Amino acid sequence: MVRIILMMFVTLVTTPVYSKEQPALYQYKSMSLEVAAKAAWHALLDCRKRGYSVAVAVVDRGGNLQAFYRDRFAGPHTMETARRKAWTANSFRQNTSELASFLKQGRIPNQVQHNPGALLVGGGVTVQAAGELIGAIGVSGAPPGKSEKESIDGACAKAGIVAVQDEIEFN
Numbered sequence: 001m002v003r004i005i006l007m008m009f010v011t012l013v014t015t016p017v018y019s020k021e022q023p024a025l026y027q028y029k030s031m032s033l034e035v036a037a038k039a040a041w042h043a044l045l046d047c048r049k050r051g052y053s054v055a056v057a058v059v060d061r062g063g064n065l066q067a068f069y070r071d072r073f074a075g076p077h078t079m080e081t082a083r084r085k086a087w088t089a090n091s092f093r094q095n096t097s098e099l100a101s102f103l104k105q106g107r108i109p110n111q112v113q114h115n116p117g118a119l120l121v122g123g124g125v126t127v128q129a130a131g132e133l134i135g136a137i138g139v140s141g142a143p144p145g146k147s148e149k150e151s152i153d154g155a156c157a158k159a160g161i162v163a164v165q166d167e168i169e170f171n
Helices: 002-014 033-049 077-092 096-105 110-114 152-169
Strands: 055-060 065-070 124-129 132-140
Touching (some): 033 055, 033 152, 055 077, 055 152, 065 077, 077 096, 077 124, 077 132, 096 110, 096 124, 132 152
Antiparallel strands (some): 055 132, 124 132
């Protein structure tokens, strides 16, 4: 009997309290396919101008692949790498170059890099609209770059975001 009362008490204490003030549904922003494709295309073009053949992946807010391009001379490894960079930036809500730096400095646990699907190297950049995360873009195929903080892949990803910034900020 005491056990039953104790179980009822634990259930009562740990059950979430629902309030009429909390909505049953919520809304969030997400990129259209056209905007995701435009961002990916402009990232690829920016890397081409720099002399690099890359793969570009754009994921939506849920981490699902939304747009993808692979330039003709990008290596076979770049496809999965670009997707994982985008997924990681989106999942951790942080650019992958910053995550890599935090890992190197010991500011995040070493285990983070072993999260299935995570890739903590530069080139994954979050996409935001009006301060809200709406997805991420990942680029793979350019060399690391001169600065630890900014990879060439990351610079190309940012160029893709700049190409759609007006469209996503004012919608």
